[in-house]
Amino acid sequence: MSEDLAPELKPLMAALLDGDHTSALRETQALLASGLPRERIVTEGLEAAMSRLDEKCTVEGFNLLEIMLVGRAVSAVVNELYPGGEPPTAGKATFIIATLEGDVHDLGKNVTKMVLIGKGYRVVDLGKDCPVQTVVEAAARENARAVLVSGLITSVIREVRKVRPALAARGLEHITIVAGGAALKQATPEALDVDYVAETAFDGARFLDDLVGDAQ
Ligand code: B12
Incomplete structure (x- = not known):
């Protein structure tokens, strides 16, 4: 060591x-x-x-x-x-979090979720290996402020790039997209077609604090 x-x-x-x-x-x-x-x-x-x-x-x-x-x-x-238990039913804002289809890594996603719940946000967790369309449906249903995607394998990048067009097709282009996880944090926001790429869960949480704060 x-x-x-x-x-x-x-x-x-x-x-x-x-x-x-x-x-x-x-x-x-x-x-x-x-x-x-x-x-x-x-x-x-x-x-x-x-x-x-x-x-x-x-x-x-x-x-x-x-x-x-x-x-x-x-x-x-x-x-x-982060013994948060159940996320609050009404938080400062609602976020959707998922690891997208083809990727079964979820430890970093779970850390991120718990950090955000600890800060008083409502986080809807769609789990791992999640189709982009499921993310879009949840974002519409839950009136989400942001969609958070976690990616650990390089091949999932093509799924991440589908999120913005899929949201736009449902009239949800106002939703912010944040990416994180080992495979995604090596890429730029432009390459992933997202608004922000987080280095860590805490970095992502600070970005989201600013986003929600600005909107209030
Ligand atoms: C544990 C692990 C597994 C476990 C996963 C268990 C689980 N429940 O998650 C298991 C054994 C299942 C696994 C499987 C595989 N794995 Co694997 N795995 C890892 C390993 C060792 C650690 C990943 C991890 O959990 N890190 C710890 C967490 C806490 O860190 P993190 O995810 O980066 O998250 C932090 C931040 O990035 C951030 N964050 C994460 N997501 C998000 C999202 C947002 C929005 C925000 C704001 C922040 C954020 O928050 C966290 C705290 O700060 C990595 C190596 C590595 N160093 O990454 C390989 C690694 C990711 N695996 C790899 C591979 C190849 C595989 C397999 C394909 C192996 C195989 N041949 O079958 C399969 C994948 C199958 C699939 N389809 O997904 C490769 C990926 C290579 C690549 N670039 O594509 C890696 C990099 C190993 C390697 N060097 O080859 N794996």
């Missing part, structure tokens, strides 16, 4: 990479009790652990069970950090 890692986060990283969700939860509770901000636990703990996992997660060397166990540990930590 690298030397520049915050020492207090090392036990959490180790527990996550072992896929040991019981220890990961215990470490998270200890970090919260010590006053470490949630944002640092996510960006320097969860995301850093996943980057480390990335080194093992190649098309040639892909241990599905190992990665699923790590995924379960990450989900447990996210639920511990």
Whole structure:
């Protein structure tokens, strides 16, 4: 494990990479009790652990069970950090969030959702592998202020590019589109045909705060 890692986060990283969700939860509770901000636990703990996992997660060397166990540990930590429960029925604004068709990664989407719920937004989660048309129907039905798409595999970029024309075809061109996730954050908003590409869940939340604030 690298030397520049915050020492207090090392036990959490180790527990996550072992896929040991019981220890990961215990470490998270200890970090919260010590006053470490949630944002640092996510960006320097969860995301850093996943980057480390990335080194093992190649098309040639892909241990599905190992990665699923790590995924379960990450989900447990996210639920511990943001025990929001049910999203508020009426929040500051409503957002639709999804991972689009062809992509089954959902850990980053779930983190983003919980961060936004924690800020008082209503977030309608359409899950993973979600058709663009389902996103459009939900945006219309829920009177959404923004559509948030998460993408981890490069092949999903073509689905992301369909979102704006599909919204426009329903008369929803006023809806803001925000993209995030490892595969999308390497692209420009122009390339994805979205309004903003977020580096992290927190970066995206700040953009949305400004957007909703400006509209009030
Ligand atoms: C865990 C994992 C899996 C798990 C997913 C479990 C789950 N429930 O999500 C499983 C085992 C299922 C999996 C499967 C596959 N995976 Co995979 N996986 C990963 C891994 C190691 C970590 C991803 C992750 O969860 N990161 C942690 C989260 C918290 O980070 P994040 O998503 O970036 O989210 C943060 C921000 O980006 C942001 N964010 C995310 N989304 C959004 C959205 C918005 C709107 C906003 C504002 C912010 C935001 O918020 C988060 C917190 O800040 C990555 C490597 C990597 N470093 O990304 C490979 C990786 C994504 N996988 C990859 C591949 C190839 C696959 C498979 C195709 C493998 C295979 N041969 O079958 C399949 C995909 C099948 C499919 N059709 O989708 C490649 C993708 C390559 C590419 N560019 O196309 C990667 C990059 C690994 C690699 N180096 O090859 N994978």
